Amino acid sequence: MLLTIRSLTKTFPGTRALDSVDFDLRAGEVHALLGENGAGKSTLIKCLTGAYQRDEGELTLDGAPISPQSTLEAQELGIGTVYQEVNLLPNLTVAENLTFGRQPTRFGMVDGRAMRRQAEEMLSGYGVDVDVRRDLGTYSVAIQQIVAIARAVTLSGKVLILDEPTASLDSREVAMLFDVVRSLREQGLGIIFISHFLDQVFEISDRVTVLRNGCRVATDDIAGLERLRLIEHMLGHELEDETREGRHAHVPSDPSERTLHFEGVGRRGLIEPFDLSVGRGEVIGLAGLLGSGRTESAEVLFGIKPTQTGTARDENGEIALRNPREAVAAGFGFAPEDRKTDGIVADLSVRENIALALQARRGWARPISRAEQNRLADHYIDRLDIRTSDAEKAVGDLSGGNQQKVVLARWLAMNPRFFILDEPTRGIDVGAHAEILRLIEEVTADGMSILVISSELDELVAVADRVIVVRDRRHVAQLTGAEVETDTIVRAIAAPDADSDEEAA
Numbered sequence: 001m002l003l004t005i006r007s008l009t010k011t012f013p014g015t016r017a018l019d020s021v022d023f024d025l026r027a028g029e030v031h032a033l034l035g036e037n038g039a040g041k042s043t044l045i046k047c048l049t050g051a052y053q054r055d056e057g058e059l060t061l062d063g064a065p066i067s068p069q070s071t072l073e074a075q076e077l078g079i080g081t082v083y084q085e086v087n088l089l090p091n092l093t094v095a096e097n098l099t100f101g102r103q104p105t106r107f108g109m110v111d112g113r114a115m116r117r118q119a120e121e122m123l124s125g126y127g128v129d130v131d132v133r134r135d136l137g138t139y140s141v142a143i144q145q146i147v148a149i150a151r152a153v154t155l156s157g158k159v160l161i162l163d164e165p166t167a168s169l170d171s172r173e174v175a176m177l178f179d180v181v182r183s184l185r186e187q188g189l190g191i192i193f194i195s196h197f198l199d200q201v202f203e204i205s206d207r208v209t210v211l212r213n214g215c216r217v218a219t220d221d222i223a224g225l226e227r228l229r230l231i232e233h234m235l236g237h238e239l240e241d242e243t244r245e246g247r248h249a250h251v252p253s254d255p256s257e258r259t260l261h262f263e264g265v266g267r268r269g270l271i272e273p274f275d276l277s278v279g280r281g282e283v284i285g286l287a288g289l290l291g292s293g294r295t296e297s298a299e300v301l302f303g304i305k306p307t308q309t310g311t312a313r314d315e316n317g318e319i320a321l322r323n324p325r326e327a328v329a330a331g332f333g334f335a336p337e338d339r340k341t342d343g344i345v346a347d348l349s350v351r352e353n354i355a356l357a358l359q360a361r362r363g364w365a366r367p368i369s370r371a372e373q374n375r376l377a378d379h380y381i382d383r384l385d386i387r388t389s390d391a392e393k394a395v396g397d398l399s400g401g402n403q404q405k406v407v408l409a410r411w412l413a414m415n416p417r418f419f420i421l422d423e424p425t426r427g428i429d430v431g432a433h434a435e436i437l438r439l440i441e442e443v444t445a446d447g448m449s450i451l452v453i454s455s456e457l458d459e460l461v462a463v464a465d466r467v468i469v470v471r472d473r474r475h476v477a478q479l480t481g482a483e484v485e486t487d488t489i490v491r492a493i494a495a496p497d498a499d500s501d502e503e504a505a
């Protein structure tokens, strides 16, 4: 066995994050680590890499006990880690990123040519076409991740840990990353893969271990494992309904009853001017490839990138949309895709984070009472199943997925009339996934209108009344009724010439 973990226990105040967990990793396997948000996946990794000190348990690598006190020490032992947020430096060159800490020197100076050669060698075999002299930040996240992997593998070389590496990649980029993973597996590395995308887990893994509430509940070979059983392991109970079955007939609002109108909004270089009218309680899906202009559309609608040309109006007249503040004043909400930029205040409590936006809108002169804050926090902790020991825990101490739920709760607490959700279920586990879709149904029944951007088409099909397709920074089609269906959406995304109902209404 390449790596063994025995009886690993780690507690935080109020939480037993890991409870006597066993885990094995063979050389030449991809071993997926699964579990709901807060199950303990990242904590296990951090104990293994010395980022956290474990309370109890034994680790062995190649049969010898290890006890890394820092990630650097883990790296020297042979354990390298790549996180979702690439932890390299975007404004250094690829070569500098690959070699920093161990740059070749000549007469006491960094030897640029030797460094480039070394970097090119490190990247050879990864099948990527990269100019190592260019800044890392000029490459896509996928390439950056492969560079991070190349660095980790060169420095460590035995165990590679990937903690949600594919969360922000499109399918082509995932395929590229998986090619790299497969070839590393062939070279005999042991790879631990954490992901909430079950399709990917089934595609790339040899074995899977499931954690629930800090305990290991199962380890299985992927071959022959049923998806449903796996989900049941994660949830600890049988699924109520299949989580993503289509909900309703897709009933778009009656155009004459739409209350919120955007006309010719757009911004040069980002998204061509488009029209959009929204009805009360309506869910509009926005589909398209990564980089097609989905997020850019949202940013124009929310005033982050103010529209150059168009106007917005409702029953009371024109709405100013020059910045997010004005959008919020108009009753808009926007939960962006990127966990890091969505304004979690890590050292404030769950309660404070949820109350924050509401308080800001109300003005600081009229403080929200503590009782009201508690009520809000308790309501959303329950509603979104936010895994926290209590409402006073600092958000920074929650697991990644649970932090995302707090962001969602914050916006829902403001009860926006038009709520834009960019990839609302990314990084969120299957149970909470279903819960969020249900929640969308509920709030729209109360009249909230929603624009949801998602790469998961079955998710769009489950919630949207109509779907707008974006391609090459243009809204190219609108699908309604029976057209709201995965195949039709895929075809509309792919079609080189728009053929469905031209131009969204």
Ligand SMILES: Nc1ncnc2c1ncn2[C@@H]1O[C@H](COP(=O)(O)OP(=O)(O)OP(=O)(O)O)[C@@H](O)[C@H]1O
Pocket (backbone or CB within 6 Å): 012, 013, 015, 016, 017, 035, 036, 037, 038, 039, 040, 041, 042, 043, 044, 387, 388, 396, 397, 398, 399, 400, 401, 402, 427
């Ligand atoms: N530094 C910390 N301080 C206090 N509690 C923590 C800390 N880090 C993690 N926890 C708690 O430990 C538990 C496990 O968290 P962990 O981050 O390991 O979950 P995860 O399985 O990675 O979830 P996700 O899928 O959301 O990333 C959670 O209850 C979390 O709140």
Ligand SMILES: [Mg+2]
Pocket (backbone or CB within 6 Å): 041, 042, 043, 399, 400, 401
């Ligand atoms: Mg995690």
